[in-house]
Amino acid sequence: MQVKELARAGSEMVRITVDTPAAAAAVPYIREQLDKMDVLVPLIGDFHYNGHTLLNDYPECAKALSKYRINPGNVGKGAKRDPQFAQMIEAACKYDKPIRIGVNWGSLDQDLLASIMDSNAALANPKTAQEVMIEALIQSALQSAEKAVELGMNPDQILLS
Template identity: 45%
Template sequence: MQRKQTRVVNIGGVGIGGDNPVRVQSMCNTDTRDVAATVGQINQLAGAGCEIVRLAVPDEAAAAVLADIRGQSPVPLIADIHFDHRLALAALDAGFDGLRINPGNIGDEAKVDAVVRAAAAHNTPIRIGVNGGSLEKDLLRQYGGPTPEAMVESGLRHVRMLENRGFHDIKISLKTSSVLKTVAAYRLMSEQVDYPLHIGITEAGTLVRGAVKSAVGLGILLYEGIGDTMRVSLTHDPVAEIGVAYEILRSLGLRERGPEIISCPTCGRTEIGLIDLAEQVEAALRGVEEVFTVAVMGCVVNGPGEAKEADIGIAGGRDLGIIFRKGEVVRKVRGNANLLPEFMKEIDKFLEERRTD
């Protein structure tokens, strides 16, 4: 893989494009007007590894609390604005680190001028966000529907509106719920501009469906070197989006965060509740940032051998479990109820040894 070299954009101190890593971002699903709930979710996202968070700003009441939210956020924030240029100006005044707008739908030329001037004065980048479900009517007629070509032309229209005003601090996204259309659109846009691209499959679906569609679509683009920031859009808790995003990046060798957990798919030899155990281990390690490999296996006989490359692992049997490192047994544990707590003790010991080496 060789990533396309795009120009660098700075979002609140987080570099995007160029040689920077692919950044992981998400969006709060709280009511922005509820400051406590919104800040709480921002902190949860940041704790999971989210590097940039986007907030909906639907009205003046939401805009009025943006400064309070920004002052409490540990990560850069982007304001998502539709139609009302005054909300964009309020977000800039509140110190938000980026805007997500389409300049063509925020009002007349004077209003666009005002937003661009303010963004330039604050050194605040603008993301142009094209959605296949809301393209301009003339483009739908011209291209016969929301085709990749229509999406790219829509994006370039908005880009030109900014460029004509001397503004080039731009990021672009082109999203549909179709994996193939989204991939085709990003390929076309990547050939025409060197602005950083924010990639995602919009309205991807619930946890499993959305994760699969995102992994396929974003995996293709990332493998081709396209994409500077990414969001896995799920009909689920936004925190789950972060884990899926990092697993996509890990599988392509682009970024790693936290332990990689491998577990067998269960079979007729399994004599413990392996599914529950694997999920409990995953939950217990969710806040760990160190990179290492953990195995959760269902067979004491074959588990250590099958997962001998794991840094640390556990394999369960009938009333007996073993804990191993690199395939070598280090402990036996009696009683299935003791497996998880004893395993976590060994992981704590393992991490302490690594930190003091």
């Protein structure tokens, strides 16, 4: 089992992709097997696009994970984004799980980026494209954390990266 090998090699936590019903259904079994082997490494659930559904439909998965990784650009698009993000935060609150809000270039919230680009274009001295991207990454993480707190998440259980 790769998680066991990673833990034995010194990993303090292991992030696993939870992107399908089969993956979500497997998480409690993985946790159980690790516990039987006395491998107590925390499992971090890395969700993309359907985490809100998987956490709701597979509560044993939601319970077995130590933390949820949420990427604001992969939660949902347009009108779906906020309700789907809220469902993930509700699960984290329900099961008392911390969250990691992770942002990166490849999955940046495109609506936020477009808004910042539009504002930048109107400036007398616009920022460079790189500066705009960095600003979008920062704003994405901060806005998501703020929204999580508004939804009931304890600020001490939010990690930004």
